[in-house]
Amino acid sequence: MAIAETRIYMPGAPRPRLRLLEDERWLAFVLLVPTLALLGMFIAYPFVRGILLSVTNARVGVPGEFVGLANFYKIFNDGIFRTSVYNTFVYTGVTTVFKLALGLWLAMLLNRNFRGKAFTRAFILLPFIIPTVLSTFAWKWMFDPTFSVLNWLLYHLGLITGRINWLGDPDLAMISIIIVNIWRGVPFFAISLLAGLQTISPELSEAAAIDGAKPLQRFWYITWPLLLPVTMVVVLFSVIQTFADFQIVYVMTGGGPANATHLFATYAYQIGIGTGILSEGAAISLAMFPVLFLVVIIQLLYIRRVEVR
Amino acid sequence: MIEGARWRKWVFFYVPMALFLLFLLFPFYWMVITSVRPDGELYRPWNSINYNPFWTWKPTWDHVRYLFEETLFASWLWNTTFIATLSTAISLVCGVFAGYALSRLNFPFAGSLGTAIFITYLVPQTLLFIPLAEIIRNYRLGDTPWSLILTYPTFLIPFCTWLMMGYFKAVPKELEECARIDGASRWQAMLYIVIPVAIPGILSAGIFAFTLSWNEFIYALVFLSSPQQKTVPVGVTSELIRGDVFFWGPLMAGALLGSIPVAIAYSFFVEHYVAGLTGSVKG
Numbered sequence: 001m002a003i004a005e006t007r008i009y010m011p012g013a014p015r016p017r018l019r020l021l022e023d024e025r026w027l028a029f030v031l032l033v034p035t036l037a038l039l040g041m042f043i044a045y046p047f048v049r050g051i052l053l054s055v056t057n058a059r060v061g062v063p064g065e066f067v068g069l070a071n072f073y074k075i076f077n078d079g080i081f082r083t084s085v086y087n088t089f090v091y092t093g094v095t096t097v098f099k100l101a102l103g104l105w106l107a108m109l110l111n112r113n114f115r116g117k118a119f120t121r122a123f124i125l126l127p128f129i130i131p132t133v134l135s136t137f138a139w140k141w142m143f144d145p146t147f148s149v150l151n152w153l154l155y156h157l158g159l160i161t162g163r164i165n166w167l168g169d170p171d172l173a174m175i176s177i178i179i180v181n182i183w184r185g186v187p188f189f190a191i192s193l194l195a196g197l198q199t200i201s202p203e204l205s206e207a208a209a210i211d212g213a214k215p216l217q218r219f220w221y222i223t224w225p226l227l228l229p230v231t232m233v234v235v236l237f238s239v240i241q242t243f244a245d246f247q248i249v250y251v252m253t254g255g256g257p258a259n260a261t262h263l264f265a266t267y268a269y270q271i272g273i274g275t276g277i278l279s280e281g282a283a284i285s286l287a288m289f290p291v292l293f294l295v296v297i298i299q300l301l302y303i304r305r306v307e308v309r
Numbered sequence: 310m311i312e313g314a315r316w317r318k319w320v321f322f323y324v325p326m327a328l329f330l331l332f333l334l335f336p337f338y339w340m341v342i343t344s345v346r347p348d349g350e351l352y353r354p355w356n357s358i359n360y361n362p363f364w365t366w367k368p369t370w371d372h373v374r375y376l377f378e379e380t381l382f383a384s385w386l387w388n389t390t391f392i393a394t395l396s397t398a399i400s401l402v403c404g405v406f407a408g409y410a411l412s413r414l415n416f417p418f419a420g421s422l423g424t425a426i427f428i429t430y431l432v433p434q435t436l437l438f439i440p441l442a443e444i445i446r447n448y449r450l451g452d453t454p455w456s457l458i459l460t461y462p463t464f465l466i467p468f469c470t471w472l473m474m475g476y477f478k479a480v481p482k483e484l485e486e487c488a489r490i491d492g493a494s495r496w497q498a499m500l501y502i503v504i505p506v507a508i509p510g511i512l513s514a515g516i517f518a519f520t521l522s523w524n525e526f527i528y529a530l531v532f533l534s535s536p537q538q539k540t541v542p543v544g545v546t547s548e549l550i551r552g553d554v555f556f557w558g559p560l561m562a563g564a565l566l567g568s569i570p571v572a573i574a575y576s577f578f579v580e581h582y583v584a585g586l587t588g589s590v591k592g
Binding site for chain 2: 021022024025027028029031032034035038039041042043045046047049050053102105106109112114118120121122123124125126127129130131132133134135137138139141142146147148149151152153155163183186187188191192195237240241243244245246247250251264265268269272273278281282285286288289292295296299300
């Protein structure tokens, strides 16, 4: 390179080693190396390893042999796996609808001017920032059949007469898990949507109000369409997180009672780490991939479309 | 927005807001009250006459004392702080560099690299934890803090990069060009001109990354095995439960004390945190 051959340089001029960094491509390369190394080593490589693992019969300490798609045949005929798939879709679907509805409602409430607004907003995010396993323990304690404060509350409101065994019944356990997930997710939706709402000029709504639009019409024809891009991104993002959720179920029920509340991730953990059948565990985890892939594609296409506009 | 009589304001604003606050904050109140309630009161069935859920007249420090004297809670706090701080620092350096390169430099494949990093952002930890556990074992990192310090950046870097790209794009090109005309190298212009302008972004990325790594669970659960190596979320989950017996007092005290550091960090940087959160989804 011509620059590097210039041996005499002025005092204070950059040293030859740094001159290489004057080239945009070299600088970009140097800046990206640490990121690409870490992501390659701990995301791309494990992903490939996971696929290779899922077509063997490896266990902890046993490398295993190639068995083709036997693990996938096995899990698709496994009743617990099918329940987990069903549960994961129900869990993701129901919580997303509630998180969006409640989050949007809360965002609209927070978008008004009232005393203590900043304070309220800061407090509302607490469920989202506190370690999820720790707050889920508080819920587990609230759902405890014998000492449950919820039972006490429902009893004194006159809604129940006997005790409710929240986490002992498959359906109630599923409902309990869904409630905790909604509790954790609403602040994220509310704060993200609030940020979206704040970019919408209030003059639009005011103009519509002068033209005689009712509050519901103003929401439906002005706020909602303008908020849609943010809503889409938040929903897709949340769907990925919820679909792959682990912590809430792990703490609340551990997949029980009788394996009725497993999700993909908790069942993969139980098989792969709990019983040590790494290959089958990896196959269960990877079974999430097609759905996640689809959501990511939708998200990429959507972002591109918004950017083009 | 809501016009008309006073009752409307109550029905459409105060009551729903109060219910939201009750729903979102009650579990924390329950944590606090449980962690200072003596055992005799704690294990009183909900339908017994003297069940007094919302208050205690005999607050006790026993559970907190138990936590620090009988368990390794202090070590867990230290481990979590150490791991979260280092992985945040690594992710910030990587994210700032990568964000700068992707948003301000022209080089082949810049677009596809950006997309690739965005996709890794959407990869959930639960997709890869089993092969990753094997890899960690092969690298002989199992049961050391380094297993987490090196793997947490995989979900922090993409988000930091994404957020920083947004901040760097907003810095005018002329600012950097001026510095270059005055004799600064590209490297110096980046380090002394562009990065300082983006400090609010770095703070947002940092505080968000710190809370995420403090809260991480599944990697810590799978990669760490000895009690003295554990982080707070894993330690509380695995060491305060013996078989089917839950030590609810210490458990809630642990949950509370394990949440306070993030809550404090968060309270100092609420605005930055919110900027990070909303930036992380809007990109």
